[in-house]
Each structure stands twice: as structure tokens, then as C-alpha cells.
Amino acid sequence: MVMASGPILVPKLQIVGGNRLEGVTSVSGGKNTAVAIIPAALLSDEPCVIENLPDIEDVHVLMRILTFLGAQVELEDGTMRIDPRGVEGHRVPARLAQRMRASYYLVGALLGRLGRAEVPFPGGCMLGPRPIDQHVKGLRALSADVECHGDNVHAEADGLRGGDVFFDLVTVGGTINVMLAAARATGNTTIYNAAKEPHIVDLANFLNSMGARIKGAGTDIIRIRGVQRLRGCSYTVIPDQIETGTLMIAAVASHGDVTIRGCIPTHMDALTAKLLELGAHVDESDDYIRVRSNGAHRAINLKTQVYPGFPTDLQQPASTLLCTARGTSMVTENIFEQRFRHLEEIRRMGGNARVVDRVAIIEGVTGLFGSSVYITDLRAGAALVVAGLMAEGVTEIANVHYIDRGYERLEQKLRDLGAAIERVEVEDYSPMIEMVWK
Ligand code: EPZ
Numbered sequence: 001m002v003m004a005s006g007p008i009l010v011p012k013l014q015i016v017g018g019n020r021l022e023g024v025t026s027v028s029g030g031k032n033t034a035v036a037i038i039p040a041a042l043l044s045d046e047p048c049v050i051e052n053l054p055d056i057e058d059v060h061v062l063m064r065i066l067t068f069l070g071a072q073v074e075l076e077d078g079t080m081r082i083d084p085r086g087v088e089g090h091r092v093p094a095r096l097a098q099r100m101r102a103s104y105y106l107v108g109a110l111l112g113r114l115g116r117a118e119v120p121f122p123g124g125c126m127l128g129p130r131p132i133d134q135h136v137k138g139l140r141a142l143s144a145d146v147e148c149h150g151d152n153v154h155a156e157a158d159g160l161r162g163g164d165v166f167f168d169l170v171t172v173g174g175t176i177n178v179m180l181a182a183a184r185a186t187g188n189t190t191i192y193n194a195a196k197e198p199h200i201v202d203l204a205n206f207l208n209s210m211g212a213r214i215k216g217a218g219t220d221i222i223r224i225r226g227v228q229r230l231r232g233c234s235y236t237v238i239p240d241q242i243e244t245g246t247l248m249i250a251a252v253a254s255h256g257d258v259t260i261r262g263c264i265p266t267h268m269d270a271l272t273a274k275l276l277e278l279g280a281h282v283d284e285s286d287d288y289i290r291v292r293s294n295g296a297h298r299a300i301n302l303k304t305q306v307y308p309g310f311p312t313d314l315q316q317p318a319s320t321l322l323c324t325a326r327g328t329s330m331v332t333e334n335i336f337e338q339r340f341r342h343l344e345e346i347r348r349m350g351g352n353a354r355v356v357d358r359v360a361i362i363e364g365v366t367g368l369f370g371s372s373v374y375i376t377d378l379r380a381g382a383a384l385v386v387a388g389l390m391a392e393g394v395t396e397i398a399n400v401h402y403i404d405r406g407y408e409r410l411e412q413k414l415r416d417l418g419a420a421i422e423r424v425e426v427e428d429y430s431p432m433i434e435m436v437w438k
Contacts (some may be wrong), residue, residue, distance in 0.1 A: 007429045013397040013411060015388030016420035017370060021256035023417050025247060027263045028054040028408040029078065030240040033199040035102035036176045037206045037237060038062045038080065039109040042071065043183055044210050046232030047083040053237060054078070054408040057401070058100045065096045065106065087113060094120040094151065100405070104132060104173060107155050108180030111144055116156045121148075130336075134174035138165045142181050142189060162187035162226050170195050170306045175222070176203055183212040185226040194222045197307040198267050202238045209233040241267045243407060245314040246382045248272075248291045250414065252280045253321050253390045255295035258417055261288045270310040274302055274318065278325060299327030299364055304334050316342045316383035322362045323351040324390060329362040342380035345373040346387050349395065367392055374432040375399040378406045385410065389419055396426070398433055 029052035039062065041048040053059050055078065063073050066082060069089040074081045090110050097103035097120040110117035121132075132153070136146045141164065144157040162185045165178050175195040182189035194200070196218050204217030210230040216222045244263040251258035252275055265272070265284035272282045272289070277300050280293040299322060304312040312335035322329040323346055333339045340360050343353040348371045352363040370393030375381040381403040388395035400423065403410055411421045 007427050008433065009425050010398060010428045010433050011400050012424055012426055012428075013385065013388070013400055013403075014422050014424050015370075015385065015391075015395045015397070017368075017388055017391035017393060017395060019254065019389070019418050019420050021251050021254040021258050021389070021414065021417040021419060024259045024261060025413050025417055026261045027239045027244045027247065029237040030054070030199055030202070031056055031058060031242070031406045032172075032197070033202045033237045034059050035062060035100070036105055036199060036203045037235065038066065038082070039102075039105040040180055040203060040206055041082040042066070042069075042084045042087060042109040043112045043180065043207070044084055044230045044232050046085075047081060048210070048232050049234040050080045050082070051234065051236040052078055053080055054240065056408050057405045058102065061096055061099050062102070065092055065103065068093060068096065069110075084113070090114050090116045091118040092120065101130075101173070104135060104153070105176055105180060107135065107153055108139065108177035111139065111155050111157055111160060111181045112184045115158065115160070117153070119153050120151050121153065132173070134167050134169065134171045135177045138167070138174055138178035138191070139181055141165045142178070142185055144181065160185035160226075162189040162224065165189065165191045167191070167193040169193070170220075172197050172200065175200055179203060179207065179214065179222065179224060182224040182226060183207050183214070184228070184230065187226055189224040189226065191222040191224070192220070194220050195306060196220060198238060198241055198264070206233070206235045209235050239263050242311065242313045242379070244268055244289070245271045245311070246317050246386075246407070246410075247413070248275065248282075248289065249314070249317040249321050250386050250389055251291040252278070252293040252297070253386045254419070255293050256417070257290070257292045259288055259290040263287065263289055265289050270308060271314055271318070274300060274310065278321075297321070297325040299325045299329040299362070301330040303332040306335070312336055312339060313379050315339060316379040317386045319343065319353070319360055319362060320346060320383040320386045323353060323365060323387070324367060325364045327364055329364070331360040331362065333358050333360070339379075341376040342383040345380070345384060348373060349387055349391055351387070369393050370395040372396045372398070374430070375402045378402045382407065382410075385414070385421070388421070389414070398428060398430070
């Protein structure tokens with residue numbers, strides 16, 4: 001990433017706040033599911049078809065990585081066909097790997113397919129230190145030699161063998177990487193203290209559709225009986241839990257009335273409970289959620305936890321919403337220690353929040369006002385969009401490439417619900433503008 005020093009023309013989101021969101025919208029396929037399932041297709045001996053993929057930058061980057069490694073990949077209207085039979089490359093180029101966090105799933109997937117992998121340390125959102133020691137420990141438990149040299153993870157196995165993996169903490173990425181490597185290992189693997197997020201279950205369902213034998217996904221013990229080969233399959237990824245939550249929060253923040261179709265309401269229980277506590281109304285059926293608010297919001301406390309607790313990925317938009325709730329809210333971030341940088345930006349919009357260690361203390365103000373703000377990570381982007389919807393006047397949001405990494409057509413969906421939001425190109429002189437490779 002390059003920091004620019006002079007004036008440059010940059011894309012920004014411009015929001016005129018105050019419009020009430022109303023109507024029906026739909027949710028796209030899950031980003032965090034997609035970025036696990038696409039590498040998983042490398043384990044198959046036949047072509048796979050993956051449907052309902054979101055049209056986001058992370059999916060496009062993965063497609064380029066798989067193509068570079070020798071797979072044939074086609075993507076049209078959210079459906080990706082991956083033929084991994086030509087994959088011979090085990091080295092992932094840094095210029096691609098460092099554009100996303102999930103590139104580390106290629107370690108597990110390439111180990112499972114070729115018995116070796118060389119993957120540069122992943123990029124993605126800067127949320128404080130993001131070690132991968134548990135991934136390394138898990139893969140070593142499956143008899144892989146894993147070393148970190150310079151900026152690369154080197155992994156090699158002369159035949160992966162199943163083993164017991166005890167994670168010291170609950171890690172989504174670590175759980176996924178071990179599942180990928182174990183699917184075709186010889187013998188049985190048991191993952192203790194596994195993550196239970198919906199996309200862990202979705203990945204297990206995808207691998208099982210290819211002939212893997214995985215049980216217990218969604219609980220904290222996952223058992224995998226390795227198989228010799230995996231066949232092709234057609235699979236539809238689940239709807240995005242975090243996009244659903246972002247839209248729910250945006251609806252409440254705008255004092256609106258929005259129905260979100262195509263979601264899985266049970267995945268949203270932790271957020272729904274908090275929105276009810278705050279004073280919003282939530283109705284749900286099998287595949288939709290309707291969220292309404294009359295604007296009278298009470299301060300609440302929330303703590304991020306692993307699933308089924310309150311997701312860290314929704315903490316940033318949720319803590320933004322609390323900036324105008326009556327009273328003092330306390331938000332504790334238990335997963336990523338530097339996930340409050342959006343609040344510094346919201347202070348420029350009149351928000352009153354201070355951070356002490358992992359706790360944000362938010363004093364509700366009567367309103368926010370528009371300002372120029374900068375996105376520092378993907379969900380901070382969602383948070384600043386929510387702030388812009390709430391604010392009086394014009395909010396100009398820079399570094400929109402973060403949003404493009406993980407949200408499909410967010411501004412279009414919000415515009416269709418009545419938001420005054422546009423993407424514009426403007427000159428910016430600030431050192432906080434980040435440019436990405438294109
Ligand atoms: C995944 O990140 C998601 N990323 C994140 O979503 C999400 O916030 C996070 O899970 C938690 O739900 C993807 O799916 C690509 P972890 P991941 O391993 O796998 C520590 C978004 O906005 N840890 O569950 O990196 C780690 O530092 C993104 O969509 C170790 O100490 O999360 C963190 O404190 C951002 N050692 C905690 O565990 C390890 O080896 C949980 O991390 C691994 C993790």
C-alpha cells in the first residue's frame with residue numbers, strides 16, 4: 001500500500017444524512033464463507049460450481065490467485081466454476097496474498113492438494129496484532145512442517161496425517177485451515193475448542209458435499225475422517241451474516257422500517273437481542289427480518305464474543321449507532337484490540353466516545369454532523385456509512401476500497417432504500433488517503 005503525499009483524485013462516498021430508510025432489500029452471499037470455500041475447491045479432483053458468491057474485491061483477488069496457481073476459473077453472475085485439475089503451483093504471489101486476510105486458507109488447501117504451500121503473510125484489516133500461531137500449531141499436529149521465513153509461511157508434508165488439535169483460543173481462521181488440511185489427510189483429526197461461526201458450518205457442508213467426512217461443525221469439537229479423494233459438487237453459499245447485521249443497524253440508525261430478505265434470522269440473534277434492548281422493533285420469519293425504529297434509543301452495553309455471542313464484525317457499526325443513544329454505553333471488544341479506530345473519525349462528526357484499553361465509553365449526543373472522514377478497515381467503513389446516514393449535513397468518506405473488499409453494492413442497496421448516497425471522485429490532499437494496487 002502506498003501513502004500519497006500530494007493532491008490526488010480519489011473516489012469517496014458522499015452521504016446527505018437524515019433520510020429514513022424504508023422498503024425491502026436483500027442480502028448477498030457471505031464474504032467470510034466465500035473466502036473459505038473458494039480455496040477449499042482446490043481439494044477436489046473434479047470441477048466445482050459455487051453459487052451465490054458476492055461481487056466483492058476479495059472474491060476477485062482469490063479468483064486471480066487460483067488462476068495463477070493453475071486452476072481454470074470462470075465467474076459469472078455470482079457463480080464460480082473452478083476446475084483445479086491443472087493446479088501445480090504452490091507459491092502464492094505476495095502482490096495478491098497481501099490484499100486479503102483469507103489468503104492464509106491457501107496454506108491448508110495447498111497442503112491438502114499438493115503437500116506443500118508457500119504463502120506470504122496475509123494482509124487484510126489492521127485490527128491490532130493478528131498472529132497465526134494457532135494455524136501453525138494446528139497444521140503441525142497434522143504432521144506438516146511449517147516455518148515462517150521472512151514474509152512467507154512455508155508448509156510441507158510428506159503425507160498429511162490426522163491428529164488432535166487443541167486450540168489455545170477460539171480462532172475462525174485456524175479452525176478453517178485445519179479443516180482444509182485434514183479433509184484429505186490419512187486418518188482422523190479432532191479439533192477441540194473449534195470456532196462455531198456459521199461459515200464454519202457452511203465450509204463443512206461444502207466439503208461434505210465433495211465427499212469429505214466432517215462431523216460436529218457448529219459445536220466446539222469437530223471430527224474429521226480423512227478421505228483419499230474429493231469429487232466435484234455444486235454448492236450455494238449462505239447469506240452474509242455481517243451484511244445482514246449492517247443493514248439492520250443502518251435501518252435503526254435512520255429511524256427507518258426495512259425488511260431484509262434472503263437472510264438467516266437465527267444467525268442474527270445476538271444483534272437482534274441488542275437492538276430490542278436499545279428500543280428498536282424486530283420481526284422475523286424463516287428468511288427475512290423486518291427492523292423498525294421510532295428513534296428513541298436507550299444506551300446499552302455490549303461485549304464482543306465468538307459465535308453465538310455478539311460478533312466483533314458488527315461492533316463497529318453498532319457502537320456508531322450508540323453514539324446518539326440516550327445515556328452512556330459501554331462497548332467491550334474482546335476479539336481484536338484495535339477495533340475502535342472508527343470512533344476517532346466519529347468524534348469529528350460530534351460523537352463523544354473515549355477508549356480505555358478494550359472498552360469504549362460512549363456518551364450519547366443528540367445528533368452527529370457531517371464531516372470528512374477516513375475508513376481504516378472494512379467494518380469501520382460500514383460504521384462510517386451508518387454515521388453518515390445519522391448525521392445532519394454532508395459526510396464525505398474516503399478509502400472506500402475497504403468497503404469494496406467486503407460489501408456488494410452497499411451504496412446501491414442503501415440508495416434503493418432512500419439514502420442520499422453517491423460515489424464521487426474528488427481531490428484530496430490528506431496523508432490519510434490510501435491507494436491500493438489495481
Ligand atoms: C475471521 O478473522 C474473519 N476473517 C474476521 O472478519 C472476523 O472478525 C474474525 O474471524 C472473528 O470472527 C475472515 O473470515 C477472513 P480469528 P480471523 O482467528 O480468522 C487471535 C471482517 O471484517 N488469534 O478468529 O483472523 C486473533 O488475533 C473480518 O470480515 C491468535 O492469537 O479471526 C484474534 O484476537 C475482519 N492466533 C482472535 O484470535 C492465531 O493463530 C480471533 O481471531 C489466530 C488468531
